[in-house]
Amino acid sequence: MGSLIKQDLPWNVLPSYLTALLRVYNRFGRRDNLYKARIKILVKALGPQEFARQVEGEWLHIQNGDDNFTQAEWDRVAKHFTKPAYKSLPALSNEQVMNTAGDSEKAAFARWLERNVKPHQIPGYASVILSLKPHGTVAPGDATTAQMLAIADLADQYSFGELRATHEQNLVLADVEQARLYELWQEAKKQKVALPNVGLLTDIIACPGGDFCSLANAKSLPIAKAIQERFDDLDYLFDLGDISLNISGCINSCGHHHVGNIGVLGVDKDGEEWYQITLGGDQGNHAAIGKVIGPSFYADEIPDVMTNIINTYVEKRNENESFIATYNRLGVAPFKEVAYKNAKKKEKAEATQTAGDAS
């Protein structure tokens, strides 16, 4: 989605190259219009090739300057990025890990392993995602003081004292011994951060929205809650598989709605809160910006719209085909059709339609 400006730049000349790049932007970026001041506007106006040519021209003068990194500096800084003191452990198979749980718990433990535990580069270790997305009870990504204190203890006990936060609004214990996963799962359940819904429809990214944020055009949290309550069935969620659903309360896009497979964007229309739906967004190696499906909805329409979209996916999918793959194969038309089939206040919605995509 970005424009390619430079390839194969040696690491040591990055400072001088970036100086040249920013200097070109500083000198020739738009100053007359605040909304056109960003670098992407300049790159688009000049074209990536011409922008790159100007950067090269400037860089020629400074590329051998003393701003560049040295090997000695690299070595000095690299010494601060050490690895934890991993033990030498045998790599366990899924079955071996599963067998650390008793028979009565195996099914639930397996679900947690499937969704919330990721492989690790060091044999005998795994990375664990603590879900901060219980269904409908707290805002996505929220944790109480008591939970955080307990989770900090878990980090000390299970993961070299390190805890990471993700942009998906979950927490990660990155270096857990496979042999201790069952034990950790028990502890995580006590803190209510063991729901095996990572990457599923209810693992919603949502900004604080109009409940807490003065920038918001609309609330986000009640939408997330309503969707989680509508889809509060783990068997069904597992059957649906990987789907990202992201909610932003305004165009500042803190909830990354534009890269959600399903995006929800709060918009203000004549003082009322409306929600625009985008489909087809994706993050990662196949990053894509979602496309607006049409006129926006009222908050109370959203759960039904989601149900209709999901039902269409279930109906149309091939075997083992993910939501995004199905969308990419079929395009927006079948989803759009069902999203509006029961739309109430449709005329008003159409009258206030906003055009364009979500970027």
Add this chain to the structure above:
Amino acid sequence: MSQVSISGNVIAAHEQIVHFPKGQKPSLGANEWLIWSGSQDEGGLPDLEHGKSKVLVPFAWWRSHINSHHYESDVQSKASTGQIGVWFAADDDILKHVDVIEGGKTVWPLVAAHFPIFRDGRSFSTAALLRNHFQWTGEIRAIGDVLIDQLLQGARVGFDSFALRPDQNLDVALKQFDLFSVATQNSWRGPRATRASLSV
């Protein structure tokens, strides 16, 4: 040419200039330079009033009047006594006028770069280019909407004097340059801090 109304054609500046030469301490000095904003008509230099005998002229004006090495007499006399310099507008592309600037090196005791509004940072690049590309070793002054907040950044890229906006507090201004004892990036003034230089 009749008397030019100077007040309407002058860029306002503080009466005191903040000087911060490389390797020295910041200090204040009288502002001897009138900053002439140029004239739409074909006139020459303005008559100088207010006790100022030195004048900064727009670079664009200099280019249009100083071609073919024929200096008008008043420009010539001022140039010979080091009383004329140029200021670069934010949208002057100085890399397109290498010959004029190279020629000016022997004439101008001072050049300036203008900030039309504090958030317009193009003149930071102008100063950096004057130091890096042109090896300009003389004084570079920041003029226009120059606030105390810009002093440290300006000093790092190559400015060594500052004609602050008239409402700025000089005492506070002088304290801006040593706010930070450690820099993580090289600047025109010197290399970044290292563990060795900090003797930690």
